[in-house]
Amino acid sequence: MEFFTVEREGPIAYLTLARGEKYNALHVDMLGEFAEVVEELKQDDQSSIVILSGAGDGFCAGGDVSMMQDVSSPEVYDQVMDKIEAIVTGFYTMSKIVIAALHGPVVGLGLSIALSADYLIAEANAKLSMNFIGIGLAPDGGGHFFLEQRLGTHRAKQFAWQGEQLRAKEAFDFQLIDLVYEGNIHEEAKLLAEKWSRKPLQSMIATKSIYHQYGIDQLRQYLANERQSQWKLKQTADHREGVKAFLEKRSPQFNGK
Incomplete structure (x- = not known):
C-alpha cells in the first residue's frame, strides 16, 4: 500500500492514513x-x-x-463517490469496534469518515470542522447522517452551515466526540483498545450490529441524496468562487448562485 499502513497486535488492527506530509488530504x-x-x-x-x-x-x-479538479466529469465523480460510500458504509457495518483517534486538523470528508467510527477520541490539539460550505458545497461521506445521529437535526444544520472549527474540548462539549486526551492520541488509543480487548467484545459487536442493521438503509439514502446534491452544487458559481478563493488564499465572495 502506498497511502496507508495496517499493523496487527492480537485482536487490534491499526489502520493509519500515511500521507502525513499533506495532512492526509484525500x-x-x-x-x-x-x-x-x-x-x-x-x-x-x-x-x-x-x-x-x-x-x-x-x-x-x-x-x-x-480532487476538486479531478472530479469535473460525471464518470470520475461517480467513481469517487462510490469509493467514499464504500469506506463509510464499510466502517459502519464492520463486525468490529472502530475507534477513530483524532489529532490536528479533522476537516470535511476527513470528519465524515471519522464519524463513521463507533467511538471518537481526540488529542487536545485536534480541530474539527465540517467546512464544505467554505467552497460552496454541502457535507458528503454521510456527514448529514452522522451529524444528525450525534447532534440532532437542528444543531447538525447549524454546524454544517456555519462551517465553524471546534477544538477537541468544544467538540466534546458539543457531543461530537466521545473523549479528549492531553497525551499522545496514538498511545491513548492503544491503551483504550487493549482495555476493551479484555471485555466481552462479541457482546459489544452484537449491540453495534443490532443498532446499525436498521441504520444502514437510512445512511445509504443520505449518501444517495448527498451524491445528487453535491454534483448540482459543483456546477454553481459559488462553488467555483470558493475553489478559486481557496487556491488564491483569500476569503470567497459568494453571491448565492
Missing part, C-alpha cells in the same frame, strides 16, 4: 486504496477492534485540492 487514488483496505479489514477474522488514525501532524485535512 485524493482519487488514495480513496481507491482506502476502500480496498476497509474491505480487507471487514473480511479479517483475526481482529475485533480497529484503530483509525493519521500519521504526521493531523488526522485528515479533507479532500485534496487536486
Whole structure:
C-alpha cells in the first residue's frame, strides 16, 4: 500500500492514513486504496477492534485540492463517490469496534469518515470542522447522517452551515466526540483498545450490529441524496468562487448562485 499502513497486535488492527506530509488530504487514488483496505479489514477474522488514525501532524485535512479538479466529469465523480460510500458504509457495518483517534486538523470528508467510527477520541490539539460550505458545497461521506445521529437535526444544520472549527474540548462539549486526551492520541488509543480487548467484545459487536442493521438503509439514502446534491452544487458559481478563493488564499465572495 502506498497511502496507508495496517499493523496487527492480537485482536487490534491499526489502520493509519500515511500521507502525513499533506495532512492526509484525500485524493482519487488514495480513496481507491482506502476502500480496498476497509474491505480487507471487514473480511479479517483475526481482529475485533480497529484503530483509525493519521500519521504526521493531523488526522485528515479533507479532500485534496487536486480532487476538486479531478472530479469535473460525471464518470470520475461517480467513481469517487462510490469509493467514499464504500469506506463509510464499510466502517459502519464492520463486525468490529472502530475507534477513530483524532489529532490536528479533522476537516470535511476527513470528519465524515471519522464519524463513521463507533467511538471518537481526540488529542487536545485536534480541530474539527465540517467546512464544505467554505467552497460552496454541502457535507458528503454521510456527514448529514452522522451529524444528525450525534447532534440532532437542528444543531447538525447549524454546524454544517456555519462551517465553524471546534477544538477537541468544544467538540466534546458539543457531543461530537466521545473523549479528549492531553497525551499522545496514538498511545491513548492503544491503551483504550487493549482495555476493551479484555471485555466481552462479541457482546459489544452484537449491540453495534443490532443498532446499525436498521441504520444502514437510512445512511445509504443520505449518501444517495448527498451524491445528487453535491454534483448540482459543483456546477454553481459559488462553488467555483470558493475553489478559486481557496487556491488564491483569500476569503470567497459568494453571491448565492
